[in-house]
Amino acid sequence: MMKERVPVGLLAVATGIIVVMLAVILGNIVLNGVGWISWEFLTSPPREGMMAGGVYPAIFGTVFLVLLMTVAAVPVGVITAIYLNEYAPPVTAAQVRSKLARARGIEWLAEFWRLVQVYVANVTRTAVTTLAGVPSIVFGLFGLGFFVQFIGAGIDRTLYGGELVFGQPAIIWAALTLALLTLPIIIVATEEALRAVPHDLRDASLALGATKWQTISRVVLPQALPGILTGTILTISRGAGEVAPILFTGAAYFLPHLPTRLNDQFMHLGYHVFILSTQSPNVEKTRPILYATVLVLLVLTFSLNLVGVMIRMRMRKRWRRGR
């Protein structure tokens, strides 16, 4: 027995190392950053070439960006998941194919249509799961090539007679790039939440004469809501911290004005951290500002995470009471 304490102890040590590393990182950031945080830091723009002042424009830009991203990604993601889980035929392609071989006439057409739907659903599921692992810098490439230089320049050519309006990095392109990055994650989380709703509930609703849409909107969705919300908020938090996709699609080093239009560039907390840590002319002087900026970014993403988890717990409690 004694002999086995050692290897188990090693496993505990591995766990301990991870926890300690996390504590060191967070501790280092909080200790070095908290002293510089003040109302002024949160509400004023950077001054003297980033060596003084605050991060208000970066906070504003991050929040604006994340809002646009949410508006673009969440409805589409949730509805796509509803399609995949509720409307796409719950059969395999092989089953439909064997029916198709026996069917004739109008029945053959119906089965063929079902087969198309099954294939579309399968392709989407595969694409979604693999896309969730594609590096975020690839999304940045896509955003620059597609949104900025293809769509944006196209809009300029057709609507503005070649004047540079949308064919340049802008908050709308950065938000859409991030929306594409988060879309697969939202779809996966929503599908999971929908799958967790027992089938009996759907059957009961349909048996009582409700239509499919009534069943989905009044029975399935309310049940799945906490799961969907949690997944969505965790995804938003991920989007708020991503920098690679916005490097070339809209983030700016310094801007004298806050972004107000969709084709404005914007400052961003994560990008600000990147710039301050790699391109500061005076490292010692910017260090406290840098630490404070990191702390603000961490608080923003972590508090979103916390809200997500709390919503989940609340909803669960409420339901337990309701039953």
Added chain:
Amino acid sequence: MGFRQVTDRLAHGMVALVALTAIVAIVLIFVFVFREAMPILTDPGVHREVSLSRLFLPLEQASEGRPFIWQPVGAVPKYSLVPLIIGTLKTTLIAILLAAPLGIGAAVYTSEFAPAGLREWIKPVIELLAGIPSVVLGFFALIVLASWLQRAFGFTARLNATTAGVALALAVIPIIYSVSEDALTAVPQSYREASLALGASAWQTAIRIVVPAALPGVLASLVLGFGRAVGETMIVLMASGNAAITSWNFADSTRTLSATIAAELGEVIFGSPHYRVLFFIGALLFIVTFLLNALGAYIVGRVRRRLMGSE
């Protein structure tokens, strides 16, 4: 047809339409990145500067005895991907070598040995690590970790492959941990009970029964972690030093594939050979991570089916 039926049909149509939009958008990413990289294979104009052989094979006239050079800006641009591929492999290797024992060890500990109360704490804490934005990990590596490691190992280059690799491990650990932990907890309780009933100790049960049963899942966690490490950008961009040196020395400053895109796309001329090469790198990362993730997902799916007993 009543009002309810009309609404029902409309809703079905709308849902299908929106889903179709999402599907088109997703397919568009695949198509577009590859379309922008294609001229490297097909366009003779691009071939004057760069072609597949120049990306991967040694230079015909090796300058100063260096057959592989990445130097995209200059009188004669040189686009050898070899230093970048080696750089990516170096940082990834360090990350996996560090993250694998820690992540898997912690997963085995949590699922097999940790008291229930402690288990409730470990999981969310490691998830917290996953929630740290990669730019923050990059910042930490650049400002703090690099100095510590330099002092400990006496690196001449403050930012190097090892520093970037260690920071990268922080991003990979949560993936390896959570996928492994899932695989381990999916092993049916009856396996453990049978083993213990036959007189095996807890350690024997864990190592000879539970871990082998979950092994494919644990391997999948490594595959997925590898995919993450290959594609991760901000951490290596900030902590690797970004010098495209062709060497296997882990103390040398290093440039990776992903960091190259991030560092150079900002200044590149739209449609130029250099632009094509960066998209080619993007397509390469896309394919590699796609294959790794597909492999990982396949293994995870098989393990789940086998342990659920339907196979």
